[in-house]
Amino acid sequence: MTTPFAIRRLHAADPDFARHLDHLLSWESVSDDAVNGRVLEIIKAVRERGDEALVEFTQRFDGVQATTMAELILPRERLELALTRISSEQREALEKAAERVRIYHERQKQDSWTYTEADGTVLGQQVTPLDRAGLYVPGGKAAYPSSVLMNAIPAKVAGVPEVVMVVPTPKGELNELVLAAACVAGVDRVFTIGGAQAVAALAYGTESVPPVDKIVGPGNIYVATAKRHVFGQVGIDMIAGPSEILVVCDGGTDPDWIAMDLFSQAEHDEDAQSILVSPDAAFLDRVAESIERLLPTMERAEIIRTSLQARGALILVEDMTQAMAVANRIAPEHLELSVAEPERWLPAIRHAGAIFMGRYTAEALGDYCAGPNHVLPTSGTARFSSPLGVYDFQKRSSIIHCSAEGASGLGKVASVLSRGESLTAHARSAEYRIKA
């Protein structure tokens, strides 16, 4: 049924290794003029015609029969109903996961602070939540209840008073697990709309959809393109690339476990990337054997095979120090340190979205319920960005309250510097506050 398959092998001692690794990691998202044009038209229509345009696009793109926006709104009671329709095992799992995610994210909450200087001048930072956040949830097969928890809970922990969710329902099909997750996560309102039209509605508002301050959540190319276009009007989260895992193993973990960890990333889609690094050549052989043996038993075997063939690799390194260098070069979204003493290597990790330490910490545990967020920086952007968190739903305002004495002293400094920049209104404004 399946063709023979061997995953790519790289050797860090190869003089061409850096070039091979660069090639393996290279990923550029294609910007498509046709998609751009259609998205811009949709945004324009929603800004100009509001609900009317939203209903039209939803009929056309989602095959939904609704003729008014009222039919595209799910009240909170509908979410509560969903919670009764899923199995009690599923409900318990959702509630357990939500509780752990909430507890972890509570630690990220930032508070306002001030300090007072000797002359009575007060400086500080006021931290406030966004007024309203919008959560995009894909419909159909890629509908992930875990993603609802991971996006909505940090917003609620931040204190955002209103979290609005949009989710398309292709041919009218509702996903009860997604609605149940929205209920558990505390989502306030749900609109069954999707695509660029839903992003436009959240950004600019319509008669029925309230405008939000930030839009988060994954989506297809139309959704991602629309988010790029409305950025500035509202905040957005990262535009995610394909998901990736880097497993660093000292050779002491069951090779079947490692193979399955690599599969768990590869099964997402054909562009996902799974890489294993080890200083133990014999162990790499054993993992390769596990991959060949286990692959035919997987429900998503074809996706996994394509992904591993196109973007997967087993990399042999000299030692753990070199493994850390490879990890920092990759700056992976998910990093498993499947080694004996993971805490020993933690300080050497400079760039990673999430670090899964020890042989027991499968990435899948973090994807669903360990507590930390599963929305993580991809494609090496962990070099400069962070997991989605409570801090993404809070913002800061600087506070400056000068005493008369403080203003007089600072006025002299500001006067010198602003005149050095030829900004004399700045200088005179400061000089008014200097005591005679």
Next chain:
Amino acid sequence: MTTPFAIRRLHAADPDFARHLDHLLSWESVSDDAVNGRVLEIIKAVRERGDEALVEFTQRFDGVQATTMAELILPRERLELALTRISSEQREALEKAAERVRIYHERQKQDSWTYTEADGTVLGQQVTPLDRAGLYVPGGKAAYPSSVLMNAIPAKVAGVPEVVMVVPTPKGELNELVLAAACVAGVDRVFTIGGAQAVAALAYGTESVPPVDKIVGPGNIYVATAKRHVFGQVGIDMIAGPSEILVVCDGGTDPDWIAMDLFSQAEHDEDAQSILVSPDAAFLDRVAESIERLLPTMERAEIIRTSLQARGALILVEDMTQAMAVANRIAPEHLELSVAEPERWLPAIRHAGAIFMGRYTAEALGDYCAGPNHVLPTSGTARFSSPLGVYDFQKRSSIIHCSAEGASGLGKVASVLSRGESLTAHARSAEYRIKA
């Protein structure tokens, strides 16, 4: 010499007030296909030909005679020389400002944290600085030493090992104050390049310019467009719109002071926005009179006049509660609460980049030396974004270290949820860790 001039007056009780205010605030940055095309060509050339292209563009656009990159590098000693070439008054002002900015930003530094659960599972967040930051500084007339301090100091406080600065030198002209500020702020290397070519060099690296992880700092339309294009390859700060001030005054501040505070914003450029809100109609008249009287005495009178005429306003409100509502609608970059008890109104402010409290706290003090950053969210983006800070040069990695017992319990939850999403490799990866 100057034509008679009266600043726009609005009245919050006017039934059309909301519409007038929307119109006054409306601002859309124009995306220009010609600029986009030229920027994309420049980025491509720098990626392909590195230093050679950089030198060519610098000759062409900056009128600089250099023929090699070596001539476009300023060693640290050159920055130290600049510090001896400015006046001692300027040096003291720079050092005083830098010290205050450093002390304030130290408070923003975030630390790593972990907590341990009953079964031994450890969860947390590792906070690390970027490896390398790039600072764009405009050349020529808009060269602001204060901007060097405000962008470089948070990076150094965050612990960024290397801060690289680029600054164009049109016709070879160096700005000693800017170089002195770079010295005081701890900038590590300076390249005298600018424009889209400098942004491309920082993003992708050349033989001489090291690639950075994030690019910050203001620039013209070419620089802003280039930053948008390299986003994803590197992090960028906000793309700033025109600067704005909203002054809320109870009528008790000297109207000349308020007029000058409005001027200090308007003198930046013709698109800058200065708005005053007060419940005291007679006071608004007095400020209008101050504006007319003081305007002809200003060095930048024509810029101020154009800015106030196009985008300025004096707004009469019913009371301070209504003033707060107007402030939150505007979400201003700079908010002066020039009132008797500013702390009373602070909790009512939901959105502002920086809040200047009391009659003595001129915005100009914050622009230069109070301590907080002067890089602030513009055009209403304070609804969802924050001042530039140490947090922009740090990033977080989630830490998950499950004990055997913890992984077993979490594995059961992850198994149920991942099977609900049809991700069975996730499920099997988690199930391997469930104890028999």
